[in-house]
Amino acid sequence: MPEKDKIRFREFDFSTKLDLNIDILHHTERIVKGLISQRDPSIQWVFQPYVDALEEMSEAIREEQPIVYHNFTVLPELIYGMGIIPYHHEMLAFICPTEYFAAYKDLSFTHNTPEHLCSLLSGTLGIALSDGLSKPDAMIYASHPCDSGVATCQALAEYYGVEPFIIDSPYDDSREAHDYVTRQIKECVTYLEDKIGKKVDMNVMREAVRRSDRAHELLYYINEMKKKTPCPIPSSIILRSVSVAMWGMVGSQETVAWLERFLEDAKERAERGMGGRYEEKLRIAWIYTFPTFDPAIFEWMEARFGATSVIFQGAEHMYWPTYKPLRRPCYDYSLDELCAIMADKSLNTPMARQARGHFDYFIKDVVHWCREWKIDAAIFSGHIQCKSNWSSAQLAKEVLMDELGIPTLIYETDIFDPRVTSAEKTVAYMEPFLEMVAEKKLFEAF
Numbered sequence: 001m002p003e004k005d006k007i008r009f010r011e012f013d014f015s016t017k018l019d020l021n022i023d024i025l026h027h028t029e030r031i032v033k034g035l036i037s038q039r040d041p042s043i044q045w046v047f048q049p050y051v052d053a054l055e056e057m058s059e060a061i062r063e064e065q066p067i068v069y070h071n072f073t074v075l076p077e078l079i080y081g082m083g084i085i086p087y088h089h090e091m092l093a094f095i096c097p098t099e100y101f102a103a104y105k106d107l108s109f110t111h112n113t114p115e116h117l118c119s120l121l122s123g124t125l126g127i128a129l130s131d132g133l134s135k136p137d138a139m140i141y142a143s144h145p146c147d148s149g150v151a152t153c154q155a156l157a158e159y160y161g162v163e164p165f166i167i168d169s170p171y172d173d174s175r176e177a178h179d180y181v182t183r184q185i186k187e188c189v190t191y192l193e194d195k196i197g198k199k200v201d202m203n204v205m206r207e208a209v210r211r212s213d214r215a216h217e218l219l220y221y222i223n224e225m226k227k228k229t230p231c232p233i234p235s236s237i238i239l240r241s242v243s244v245a246m247w248g249m250v251g252s253q254e255t256v257a258w259l260e261r262f263l264e265d266a267k268e269r270a271e272r273g274m275g276g277r278y279e280e281k282l283r284i285a286w287i288y289t290f291p292t293f294d295p296a297i298f299e300w301m302e303a304r305f306g307a308t309s310v311i312f313q314g315a316e317h318m319y320w321p322t323y324k325p326l327r328r329p330c331y332d333y334s335l336d337e338l339c340a341i342m343a344d345k346s347l348n349t350p351m352a353r354q355a356r357g358h359f360d361y362f363i364k365d366v367v368h369w370c371r372e373w374k375i376d377a378a379i380f381s382g383h384i385q386c387k388s389n390w391s392s393a394q395l396a397k398e399v400l401m402d403e404l405g406i407p408t409l410i411y412e413t414d415i416f417d418p419r420v421t422s423a424e425k426t427v428a429y430m431e432p433f434l435e436m437v438a439e440k441k442l443f444e445a446f
């Protein structure tokens with residue numbers, strides 16, 4: 001690689017013993033805002049969802065609102081619809097500095113958290129054990145995508161002495177399955193009314209669901225832009241922001257405004273034929289998860305091989321294949337109808353869609369993304385605790401090769417914790433694979 005293209009991976013210091021009994025929310029807020037201010041002003045908007053999510057948590061505390069936890073597959077539009085701000089307790093583990101995340105995760109192990117629990121959630125439990133979270137008045141979890149969520153919910157419920165509401169996820173995608181979730185969401189509204197002491201205002205609920213619909217629609221169009229060659233969206237830096245905006249804040253006006261800006265930016269770049277910083281030679285799909293601790297991994301792929309990461313299946317909120325559902329323009333939906341709309345979306349969130357039932361969904365989605373977005377190679381970055389999807393990795397690899405002739409790299413990592421598979425080790429796995437893919441593409445061009 002030419003010297004000018006040498007990529008610097010993030011350096012972490014795991015040797016220092018951190019004080020975990022700090023106000024991690026405001027500490028993270030200060031760090032995030034400081035880092036954003038050092039960026040070029042023209043791209044600072046990219047990171048706005050981090051600021052919005054952290055400020056929302058602070059606001060919920062300052063305003064002495066009821067604190068309502070939701071796990072990442074319970075779309076927060078339900079909580080916005082009750083006229084309150086959701087408290088993104090898992091998001092704090094996702095956003096806080098990696099050294100803190102690792103220390104919180106380790107702390108949870110000293111309190112009998114098993115190592116096979118998803119590390120995002122052991123990190124969250126560590127923050128709770130350090131008094132870094134506000135005590136909840138209510139907690140809503142869904143049993144998808146995996147058992148880690150329910151186990152975490154039970155642990156938090158016992159720790160805080162709070163009765164949770166758990167949405168039981170169906171295995172399949174039948175009408176009965178959707179109706180089953182719809183009924184539970186309606187029961188959850190009653191649960192929230194009881195816990196926060198106020199009745200649902202239908203106009204507020206309609207507005208939150210409508211904004212969430214709009215956010216999903218915008219993201220659908222953004223993903224359509226990614227079909228262009230070169231891909232006009234520099235995914236590596238914007239990716240985590242999309243997760244924060246959708247998992248944490250869908251149903252808010254902030255997320256709609258941010259996605260509108262994002263789509264405008266993508267359109268403008270596409271019209272000018274702009275891709276990333278490096279010429280696009282290969283198009284990559286990350287099927288399921290991807291390393292979140294160092295964007296330099298994606299930059300390295302682009303610099304070394306012109307390999308653009310186009311698809312991140314574990315984070316693509318596309319509302320697919322039910323997009324684009326018909327809506328009445330006046331949006332005068334009853335509570336039952338709104339709950340059905342929310343159930344449909346909840347069952348199609350990333351991970352919830354691919355990990356809750358038969359692996360047909362996961363495999364079909366893999367083929368869909370790779371075919372429609374003209375992908376050259378797939379990467380299954382197997383999160384070490386993701387027991388369910390590991391079982392289908394080899395199957396996905398074989399189907400991709402058989403149906404589309406696309407090779408797949410499978411490797412093991414912890415997507416949040418670089419101590420398991422560092423950025424350097426990750427690219428060492430990728431280098432021979434991407435060399436082979438580049439040669440294959442060259443060979444096929446002749």
Ligand code: SF4
Pocket residue numbers: 117118119120145146147148149289351355383385386387
């Ligand atoms: S990343 Fe895997 S282990 Fe973690 S919550 Fe998602 S499905 Fe579960």
